[in-house]
Amino acid sequence: MSRVIELYDYLHTIPELGFEEHKTAAFLAEELKKAGFHVTTNVGSTTGVVGVYDSGVAGPTIALRADMDALGHIIEGKLCAMHTCGHDAHSAMVLTAAEEMVKTGAITKGKLTIIFQPAEEIGTGALAMITGGAIDDVDMILGVHLRPIEETTMGKATPALYHSASERLKAVFHGVSAHGARPHLGINAIDAAVAAITAVNALHLNPTETYSIKATQMIADAGVTNAIPNEATVIWDVRSEFNPTMEKLLEKAKAAIIAGAATIGATVDVTNYFGIPAAEYSDEAIEVLREAIIDVYGEEGLYPPIKTAGGEDFHYFIKEKPSIKAGYFGLGCDLTPGLHNPSMAFNKEALEQGKNILIAATKRALNR
Numbered sequence: 001m002s003r004v005i006e007l008y009d010y011l012h013t014i015p016e017l018g019f020e021e022h023k024t025a026a027f028l029a030e031e032l033k034k035a036g037f038h039v040t041t042n043v044g045s046t047t048g049v050v051g052v053y054d055s056g057v058a059g060p061t062i063a064l065r066a067d068m069d070a071l072g073h074i075i076e077g078k079l080c081a082m083h084t085c086g087h088d089a090h091s092a093m094v095l096t097a098a099e100e101m102v103k104t105g106a107i108t109k110g111k112l113t114i115i116f117q118p119a120e121e122i123g124t125g126a127l128a129m130i131t132g133g134a135i136d137d138v139d140m141i142l143g144v145h146l147r148p149i150e151e152t153t154m155g156k157a158t159p160a161l162y163h164s165a166s167e168r169l170k171a172v173f174h175g176v177s178a179h180g181a182r183p184h185l186g187i188n189a190i191d192a193a194v195a196a197i198t199a200v201n202a203l204h205l206n207p208t209e210t211y212s213i214k215a216t217q218m219i220a221d222a223g224v225t226n227a228i229p230n231e232a233t234v235i236w237d238v239r240s241e242f243n244p245t246m247e248k249l250l251e252k253a254k255a256a257i258i259a260g261a262a263t264i265g266a267t268v269d270v271t272n273y274f275g276i277p278a279a280e281y282s283d284e285a286i287e288v289l290r291e292a293i294i295d296v297y298g299e300e301g302l303y304p305p306i307k308t309a310g311g312e313d314f315h316y317f318i319k320e321k322p323s324i325k326a327g328y329f330g331l332g333c334d335l336t337p338g339l340h341n342p343s344m345a346f347n348k349e350a351l352e353q354g355k356n357i358l359i360a361a362t363k364r365a366l367n368r
């Protein structure tokens, strides 16, 4: 047995929020250095870490990427950083794979780049790494995520985990204040927000393209309850399986929000933010991962591609560098009751196989 579980157990004790992964990054950078990698810290002026091992022989550059950040849960009224998305597991698998490949002389040509990325949960960590040059000379990038038990189970892995595009729409409605006794003199921003929400709920796109849009926050508080509020804010969470669907959905939703507000004479400022793209993998990277899963688990461990409405900022690596070949596998580990749940737990024995899949995939990618 390798030290992957030991590394996971340690990283699990030092959860840190996005862009604050100081202890985690320092530890991972130090271990990478000890393993023989040329290490750069503070990549993109963040806690990001990049390690490069150059075989000295011409060949492709393969990158393994792990995220480092924890989530901030409110437990008994207190903000607690907790690793409930398994990023500690991803970092432990990638670090152990890196160490073992150097130790066993597996990097016979090309370069192996290790990317420890901050702030995946915030959705901006990958962009910071790209700005910092982390993927400038990378030909193929591979990522991994633990999967909940409903998707796949212990002893299985999928070679393609398709995340959705994920966006937020924010609308600020402007009405006109008036006394509660004279509503006809005002324009109620709450009514405008409700009209816009109803208009958005009536939108239809091609039902063969998976998408979802729903209001997830509404704030309207004029400070008093006997007056017409002149401002309301609504946020929608927007997801779609494909990037072009997201563009269509945002365009239609913005028009519906403006039209909804206009029905009562209100105006509205609408913006979208977050902007995580949907997965767009290369066939070659999927094939490398498919073969690697079979190497480790046999045919019976190969699970079909999984689609999730969840987002992943990994997909910025592809959006910002379309020539990169990207792949991302999902690891079954009997994870319950779910990711982002403070009680999240999984079978740690899966980490050994996850690490072995990373090694097998890297070897296959280098030697294609």
Ligand SMILES: [Zn+2]
Pocket (backbone or CB within 6 Å): 085, 121, 339, 340
């Ligand atoms: Zn997460």
Ligand SMILES: [Zn+2]
Pocket (backbone or CB within 6 Å): 085, 086, 087, 120, 145
């Ligand atoms: Zn995650």
